[in-house]
Amino acid sequence: MPARALTGPVRVIGAGLLGTSVALACRRAGLEVLLVDVASEHVRTATGLGAGRADDGTAAQLVVVAVPPDHLGAAIAGALVDGDAIVTDVGSIKSQPLVEVRDVVPPDALARYVGGHPMAGSERSGPLAASATLFEGRPWAITPHDTADPAAVALVRDLVDVCGAVALEYAPDEHDLAVARVSHLPHLMSSLVAGRLAQAPVEHLALSGQGVRDVTRIAGSDPSLWKQIIAGNATALLGLLDEVAARLADLRGLVEAADSDALAELLAEGVAGTRAIPGKHGGPVRPMTGVYVAVPDRPGELARLFADAGEGGFNIEDMHMDHDPGREVGLLEIVVATEQADALAESLAERGWVVHP
Amino acid sequence: MPARALTGPVRVIGAGLLGTSVALACRRAGLEVLLVDVASEHVRTATGLGAGRADDGTAAQLVVVAVPPDHLGAAIAGALVDGDAIVTDVGSIKSQPLVEVRDVVPPDALARYVGGHPMAGSERSGPLAASATLFEGRPWAITPHDTADPAAVALVRDLVDVCGAVALEYAPDEHDLAVARVSHLPHLMSSLVAGRLAQAPVEHLALSGQGVRDVTRIAGSDPSLWKQIIAGNATALLGLLDEVAARLADLRGLVEAADSDALAELLAEGVAGTRAIPGKHGGPVRPMTGVYVAVPDRPGELARLFADAGEGGFNIEDMHMDHDPGREVGLLEIVVATEQADALAESLAERGWVVHP
Numbered sequence: 041m042p043a044r045a046l047t048g049p050v051r052v053i054g055a056g057l058l059g060t061s062v063a064l065a066c067r068r069a070g071l072e073v074l075l076v077d078v079a080s081e082h083v084r085t086a087t088g089l090g091a092g093r094a095d096d097g098t099a100a101q102l103v104v105v106a107v108p109p110d111h112l113g114a115a116i117a118g119a120l121v122d123g124d125a126i127v128t129d130v131g132s133i134k135s136q137p138l139v140e141v142r143d144v145v146p147p148d149a150l151a152r153y154v155g156g157h158p159m160a161g162s163e164r165s166g167p168l169a170a171s172a173t174l175f176e177g178r179p180w181a182i183t184p185h186d187t188a189d190p191a192a193v194a195l196v197r198d199l200v201d202v203c204g205a206v207a208l209e210y211a212p213d214e215h216d217l218a219v220a221r222v223s224h225l226p227h228l229m230s231s232l233v234a235g236r237l238a239q240a241p242v243e244h245l246a247l248s249g250q251g252v253r254d255v256t257r258i259a260g261s262d263p264s265l266w267k268q269i270i271a272g273n274a275t276a277l278l279g280l281l282d283e284v285a286a287r288l289a290d291l292r293g294l295v296e297a298a299d300s301d302a303l304a305e306l307l308a309e310g311v312a313g314t315r316a317i318p319g320k321h322g323g324p325v326r327p328m329t330g331v332y333v334a335v336p337d338r339p340g341e342l343a344r345l346f347a348d349a350g351e352g353g354f355n356i357e358d359m360h361m362d363h364d365p366g367r368e369v370g371l372l373e374i375v376v377a378t379e380q381a382d383a384l385a386e387s388l389a390e391r392g393w394v395v396h397p
Numbered sequence: 398m399p400a401r402a403l404t405g406p407v408r409v410i411g412a413g414l415l416g417t418s419v420a421l422a423c424r425r426a427g428l429e430v431l432l433v434d435v436a437s438e439h440v441r442t443a444t445g446l447g448a449g450r451a452d453d454g455t456a457a458q459l460v461v462v463a464v465p466p467d468h469l470g471a472a473i474a475g476a477l478v479d480g481d482a483i484v485t486d487v488g489s490i491k492s493q494p495l496v497e498v499r500d501v502v503p504p505d506a507l508a509r510y511v512g513g514h515p516m517a518g519s520e521r522s523g524p525l526a527a528s529a530t531l532f533e534g535r536p537w538a539i540t541p542h543d544t545a546d547p548a549a550v551a552l553v554r555d556l557v558d559v560c561g562a563v564a565l566e567y568a569p570d571e572h573d574l575a576v577a578r579v580s581h582l583p584h585l586m587s588s589l590v591a592g593r594l595a596q597a598p599v600e601h602l603a604l605s606g607q608g609v610r611d612v613t614r615i616a617g618s619d620p621s622l623w624k625q626i627i628a629g630n631a632t633a634l635l636g637l638l639d640e641v642a643a644r645l646a647d648l649r650g651l652v653e654a655a656d657s658d659a660l661a662e663l664l665a666e667g668v669a670g671t672r673a674i675p676g677k678h679g680g681p682v683r684p685m686t687g688v689y690v691a692v693p694d695r696p697g698e699l700a701r702l703f704a705d706a707g708e709g710g711f712n713i714e715d716m717h718m719d720h721d722p723g724r725e726v727g728l729l730e731i732v733v734a735t736e737q738a739d740a741l742a743e744s745l746a747e748r749g750w751v752v753h754p
Contacts, residue, residue: 110657
């Protein structure tokens, strides 16, 4: 591995979950870290966790802006004109902040800015939820604009490396189109489906299975953050929303006509889409099969189950816990390569587990 | 427990996954079972599994119709006029088959029909995937029409009991509205989102995280079955599709106007919806928190992890496996009651696990 150009100090602006996690990863790598936040208690918490020291105006080599989407442009521009450090950020949207920055900083300062977006997070927020390992193995988009200095791009790659993440490079507008499709649109549709549940009779909801739980899971996220992400990526989202609205209108027509063959074609588009998502570890998608096992709802049972599964040398690729209404039993789906599924089911049944196919 | 009125024989029409599973559960309870299928190899497989014997015309006490949605009406009507047995079915939709049956059978025969719908299935199909335990602890909707004989309803409740499921009673159209909302609409929206991935550039899909995987999971199901379910439940679905289309149009306007406050309100509807879904075991929703643990991708690691988690007596409520691109490490989210989360994270970290907050 070549020597890193990133030697610090690193100034982190915004000591929330992401900023403090970046700071902790930098400290782990032995770098000097300076912390700033509009909320002084965040800085106190983060310094208490060993994420660095409160900013004392020391000149930094790299500034990492980790503020909410609405404040990105101003914070990045401020960091660029306040010294000559390289500046990056960890925001979910890239084009709109860049436009704001370009409007207010001179070209030589703009060259020192390279956007970034780690694909990591947590349902929790704030510095107490931070961890040096938050980004381990995650994709981290790097989004240099046309006039970015290659040395600045290299320095941001070093930061990604220090955080243990995997760097992927995109033009800013490409990034925004990508996340509109793989993150923001799914989020909005999940929210629309979940919104239809809020007013439903309780007895209707009693028929909820794992499907609706999966589809609506991300709709539970914080609206005050997501409103900024969605509004900030309006340009990339509008085309996709129009596409979905057109397909939804098609779909309505097919449902009304009860045209099941045309419905099958539309549903087949969805099947093709699920197969296009990269498989585990980014590799090709292998055929997988789920084996369902009833697990009594008490401590120790899962350990016993996985010990039994491990005896046979099965490699568990994924799993999902399902909930049985009215019984103190959970149904665990263990996903393995299809060619291992029958042997796993047999092996667990032999060891006394109630296995559903 | 009062004595069951269900004493058999039980005739099962359609020896696929559901029919053969019902048959196996009946055999487990010592009932005589007769099997029919248009595919004779299905009957051979099911009898080979001990699910009963090939139908020889013996009079049945109860007939269970387990054929694809498009054939439900005809098969139920056929069973009603062919003898005087009570007839039920296991189809996903209830109103349309009832209309078809009502059109062709006399009122005294109609009184012997009581619809049913077990909320269980598998990504696999066919008799080889069947199991006597498929329905254990699952909701099983029973949908008597206005003129159903109470004795027929009681007999179908006995069948649900024999299968180990939990009976929930609905009017047929209520059932169809409920599953339109908690199953069919989520399925269609999942499919629309997944359809947008099929044509996406590979490098855009590289930014796919757990969110889009969750939202699109059910879109991978078999279109040839789902086209029948969707087309057969058109009446209940149209109102919901119109509601979603209207909210989608609202949403588009808010995105175009970048009206983040109104977007937050719309997203808050989704949050409320996710909270309306019944919690584990049908109980009230308790606050849960996920603890993320890095798990090396080799056999035995999960067993070790759950053994370590079990030491502390933690009760795992749910879990999800996440996939790290480019690394042979999986990230497992272990969900526990919020008040246990910090202690679990600490306990696992002490035992050498890399824990993400």
